[in-house]
Amino acid sequence: MFINLKNFFILIFFANLSYAEIIDISSLNHYIYTHIEYSADLEHFPTNTEKDIKKRLIEKELFDPKIKFIDNQPIISTIIENLLQNRNLSGITAVNNFGFTKKRSNIKMFPTNATLTYKPDDKIDRNQYSLIEPFEPVIILHTSKDGEWFFIQTFFTRGWINKNDLTNVSYDNFRRYFNTKKIVIVRDRVKIGDLIFGAGSRIPIEEEDEQYYTIIKPDSKLIKLKKDNDISIFPVVYNYEIAKKFLDSLLDQPYDWGGKKGYRDCSSLVMDLFRIFGVDLPRNSKQQAEVGEIIWERGDKKSFFIALDKAEPFCTFIHMKGHIIIYGGKDKDDYLIYHAVERFGNILYNKVVKQHIISDNTNLWSKAYRITTICRSKEKRYD
Structure with a gap:
């Protein structure tokens, strides 16, 4: 799969661009919408979706058996059954509705505000999918049994949102949004x-x-x-100085799994940065590793740094299992990285940090499995 992905970007993503362009937003977004699960082209979303397809989308999110607590109380089988029943699978219709978020809101795995955790007082709420900003367009696919929740499709994920956080609009008004300045x-x-x-x-x-x-x-x-x-x-033309200024402004902000408290985890840091430039990256780090040109994969230390020497800063990403890091360019004989991180190595950070790969003893080359870029290479831009 990754060989085909690399060929796709060599042949299409980087093709027929003027030298002034650094990111081909249109081609990149089209690839994301059509190849990355959970992402969607909302502007061209149909007014109807087959009921069986909706059912499969809703049932795809299974209840994690490692979840043992709900709001810090032991969870019992009847509570789990009630959560599953509230998905209202028997009430699915083919009709899609359209709307916008009224405010910053949370997208949930199940139609409830309850916190679901592996252990008491766990910081990670497994019911929290993501934060979504105000005035985001969403497709309303389904309504919960209690009528309080909508199952929605956003540009980057699916999940449940409280109905009071959305305003319904006509299909024509929804489509008009995409062509409005x-x-x-x-x-x-x-x-x-x-x-x-x-x-x-x-x-x-x-x-x-x-x-x-x-x-x-x-x-x-x-x-x-x-x-x-x-x-x-919108959109801002990509410039690494703008990216750097934005990331520097976020240093020491709290690490926030799923954005429940209004901050960021590793993948939302990347997604939010590139939304400024019009790129609709997917939401989690595994999906983000499937976007862009692969410039290094599971090599040795020497090849790792050779790849970074040639890479564009701030639009190049270093991928670890379950984690994504933004490459910030050379700093004398060292290399800068930015990431929102809970724990890195044996150090607990719980914040957005800027580090040096070598002098901070990250040993990153042994932990990473891939480096990707969504920018055209220097050779492509300056030949």
């Missing part, structure tokens, strides 16, 4: 009106003048927003 948030946690928007959030523009944008909020109300460094016209 937008701003994008380029700094983390920007407050606009009564809402918090994370980096990469995209908000439609009603009109603009030299000093202000008039934007449309998820409730359809208009708000006048002064132009400043926190926002830009």
Whole structure:
């Protein structure tokens, strides 16, 4: 599979580009939508989906037998059965509905706000899939038995969201969103009106003048927003200095599995960064390892650093099992990396960190299994 993936990007992803282009957003997103499970092209999503397909999507997420606690109390079989019954499999219809998120919201594995953990007071909630930003378009595939939850498809995942966090819109209004000029948030946690928007959030523009944008909020109300460094016209043209500035601004933010507290884990750090530039990367690190050109795979220490010497900083990723790291370029005789990490080696970090591969004794070359890039190589750009 990975040989074919590499050939795909050599022949298509990097083909027919002007030398000024660093990321071919259109081709990259098309590849993600059509090849990476859980990702979807929402703009062209159908108005109907076969009931059997929906059922398979919902049932795909099995109850993890290692989950032993619900809200720090021992979980019993009747509780598990009630969670599964609330998925309402007998009530599935073929009709799809469309909507937008009203605010920053959580996407869940099951239709409940309950915390599901392996052990008491566990920091990792296995019911938490991901954070989703305000004004994100979603496909509403199904409704829970209690009527309180929607099973949705986003551009990067599927899962359950509280119905009160969404506003339903017509298909025509939903499609119109994709062809509307937008701003994008380029700094983390920007407050606009009564809402918090994370980096990469995209908000439609009603009109603009030299000093202000008039934007449309998820409730359809208009708000006048002064132009400043926190926002830009979507998408921002990729530049490694912009990427570096963004990542440096997040250093020491808490590590946050699934974004439950509004921060980031390793893969959401990567996803949010490249949403600024219009790239809809998948959500988890395993899926992200399937995107881009493979420039190194399971080699020795020497070949690892040869690959990094040739790689573009900030759009090159180092992959470990269950973890993704952003390569930040050379620093004299060393190499910089950025990642949101709970524990690395024997050190507990629980935050976003910047490190040196060699001087910080990461031994990264022995732990990594792949290096990928979503940027065109230097040879491609400057030959």
